[in-house]
Amino acid sequence: MAKKHLIRFDWAMKRLLRNKANFGILEGFLSELLREDITIEQILESESNQDELSLKFNRVDILALNSKKQLIIIEVQNESERDFFHRMLFATSKATVEHFNISQPYEAIKKVYSVNIVYFDLGQGEDYIYHGKTEFRGLHTGDVLGLSNGQKKTFALENVFHIYPEYYIIKVNNFNDLAKDSLDEWIYYLKNNEVREGSRAKGLALVKQRLEFDGLSPADRAAYVKAIENIVIERDVTRTAREESREEGRKEGREEGREETRRQNIIKALIRGKLTIEEIAEDFDTSIDFVISLQQNLTNE
Numbered sequence: 001m002a003k004k005h006l007i008r009f010d011w012a013m014k015r016l017l018r019n020k021a022n023f024g025i026l027e028g029f030l031s032e033l034l035r036e037d038i039t040i041e042q043i044l045e046s047e048s049n050q051d052e053l054s055l056k057f058n059r060v061d062i063l064a065l066n067s068k069k070q071l072i073i074i075e076v077q078n079e080s081e082r083d084f085f086h087r088m089l090f091a092t093s094k095a096t097v098e099h100f101n102i103s104q105p106y107e108a109i110k111k112v113y114s115v116n117i118v119y120f121d122l123g124q125g126e127d128y129i130y131h132g133k134t135e136f137r138g139l140h141t142g143d144v145l146g147l148s149n150g151q152k153k154t155f156a157l158e159n160v161f162h163i164y165p166e167y168y169i170i171k172v173n174n175f176n177d178l179a180k181d182s183l184d185e186w187i188y189y190l191k192n193n194e195v196r197e198g199s200r201a202k203g204l205a206l207v208k209q210r211l212e213f214d215g216l217s218p219a220d221r222a223a224y225v226k227a228i229e230n231i232v233i234e235r236d237v238t239r240t241a242r243e244e245s246r247e248e249g250r251k252e253g254r255e256e257g258r259e260e261t262r263r264q265n266i267i268k269a270l271i272r273g274k275l276t277i278e279e280i281a282e283d284f285d286t287s288i289d290f291v292i293s294l295q296q297n298l299t300n301e
Helices: 010-017 022-036 084-098 148-155 180-194 204-210 218-271 275-285 288-300
Strands: 040-044 062-066 071-075 111-116 129-132 164-173
Touching: 010 022, 010 071, 010 218, 022 040, 022 062, 022 071, 022 111, 022 180, 022 204, 071 084, 084 111, 180 204, 218 275, 218 288, 275 288
Parallel strands: 071 111, 111 164
Antiparallel strands: 040 062, 062 071, 129 164
């Protein structure tokens, strides 16, 4: 049986997965990642305050509200961004503030999960999945500061870190294609754009049903092809610019190397003392003033 040609997950997020009929795909992925059953209640917009010039506008790929009224940010980034860690912080901070009414008590602040799927080498690390959360440790005892029994009862939480944003980073290109568990089956799809035979991870059956290229509407197929073409063009432009920059650097290095070689040869000619300054300048195709300056440097040394 021929393999189905599946569309890219990042494009699906922007066009298809916002549809409630396809929530099961995102729910499956998030359930495997967060290790709990996730139900998405709605997809929200994150673009308020965009008219305020003092606030950097940042619209995340997907901002979802789950059945626990927690916020889940999902970002897919294909091109390298040096300040991506800062961007993650901005997105969670902005989501926290946007969905909190100042008249509410602070305990109404929503928990935020930030899920980041990156296709470039972010930071330094050999793993392909990283998880970050907030903990407070004693400087002297090393113990973790916890909630009191009263706080646990009031907030229905077990740990302090459950209040703060949590971050997940999936470095797709670090994955070695060996699927050891159901989450790996999802990452295999994210990296290779296909679902492995026998995969049982939640949501992947829907991926095969709903994200097949041939199953798209004519309008969606045309939009997808155009998007892929733009990605290819953008990468070619970036690659060409980098290659031209490297070649320019190599060219400058070669020119500097030739100039330094000529300088050293003039100095050797001056030390031998068999030619006049005028003859040296003529032999090495340079000015008399330059030869004199090198001679003066030799005299001063």
